[in-house]
Amino acid sequence: xxxxxxxxxxxxxxxxALAFTRRGLVKLRQLGDxxxxxxxxxxxxxxxxxxxxxxxxxxxxxxxxxxxxxxGVLEIFAMTIVMHLFLIISFFALKKFGDSKFKISxxxxxxxxxxxxxxxxxxxxxxxxxxxxxxxxxxxxLMTGGExxxxxxxxxxxxxxxxxxxxxxxxxxxxTAPICEELIFRCFLYRGLKGLFERETLFGFSKIFxxxxxxxxxxxxAVVVSSAIFxxxxxxxxxxxxxxxxxxxxxxxxxxxxSIWTPIAMHAVFNAVNxxxxxxxxxxxxxxxx
Numbered sequence: 001x002x003x004x005x006x007x008x009x010x011x012x013x014x015x016x017a018l019a020f021t022r023r024g025l026v027k028l029r030q031l032g033d034x035x036x037x038x039x040x041x042x043x044x045x046x047x048x049x050x051x052x053x054x055x056x057x058x059x060x061x062x063x064x065x066x067x068x069x070x071x072g073v074l075e076i077f078a079m080t081i082v083m084h085l086f087l088i089i090s091f092f093a094l095k096k097f098g099d100s101k102f103k104i105s106x107x108x109x110x111x112x113x114x115x116x117x118x119x120x121x122x123x124x125x126x127x128x129x130x131x132x133x134x135x136x137x138x139x140x141x142l143m144t145g146g147e148x149x150x151x152x153x154x155x156x157x158x159x160x161x162x163x164x165x166x167x168x169x170x171x172x173x174x175x176t177a178p179i180c181e182e183l184i185f186r187c188f189l190y191r192g193l194k195g196l197f198e199r200e201t202l203f204g205f206s207k208i209f210x211x212x213x214x215x216x217x218x219x220x221x222a223v224v225v226s227s228a229i230f231x232x233x234x235x236x237x238x239x240x241x242x243x244x245x246x247x248x249x250x251x252x253x254x255x256x257x258x259s260i261w262t263p264i265a266m267h268a269v270f271n272a273v274n275x276x277x278x279x280x281x282x283x284x285x286x287x288x289x290x
Contacts, residue, residue: 034255037194051090084176107258115265122266178267193222
């Protein structure tokens with residue numbers, strides 16, 4: 001399979017994603033400025049990258065010491081929870097001791113109210129995401145002429161047997177992963193990219209479809225880049241498109257409510273629905289882990 005064979009589908013979904021992002025940001029601009037950008041320093045980025053690398057290194061060392069090749073579902077997700085907790089602690093260490101001072105949320109609305117808004121949005125969105133995922137898998141299957149590789153985490157969950165397997169994997173997927181990933185990708189990466197792109201003048205060509213607003217252009221590129229990275233770290237080609245759209249929606253929701261609890265609630269509910277359906281149905285077609 002040649003890389004050029006993927007160009008048409010990548011262009012189609014890319015144009016659709018860019019149009020959706022632009023439309024969403026234009027609508028949100030009418031409601032106010034949104035969440036403020038954060039101008040992280042080089043030292044802040046080095047600290048964040050070091051924390052991520054150390055957590056991955058630590059998990060790999062533990063796996064090697066404990067014969068990780070023979071790990072079951074329980075052990076795999078227990079190690080994942082440890083990594084999530086380490087990254088969450090590292091995030092709050094950066095917030096407290098880093099060069100850039102910022103608030104995680106900038107709204108007077110209660111976390112419960114913001115979470116309810118996120119839950120309502122994601123419940124309406126889930127059928128569309130299942131459809132998008134199924135279409136992406138179908139298209140890739142037709143293009144490659146074979147079975148499309150599914151997300152490894154879904155295959156691991158489907159192998160769960162017994163209460164503790166489901167309990168520990170559920171905590172990882174529904175609790176620690178949403179908190180960890182939203183703090184990193186929305187609060188840190190998205191807002192950091194907003195601050196970066198507001199200082200740069202490399203994107204003058206974007207005036208054609210975004211206008212003269214520097215703020216709007218910064219938001220646009222921050223949403224797209226952070227969502228693309230968010231999708232990329234989930235590894236599987238078949239899940240890239242739906243998770244890319246999920247990242248866009250999570251970022252727009254954060255921008256809309258100025259509360260990190262909104263994307264955390266959306267992320268948790270989305271994963272919970274997929275987790276429950278895998279446990280009930282047993283198959284993985286159309287399911288996504290974000």
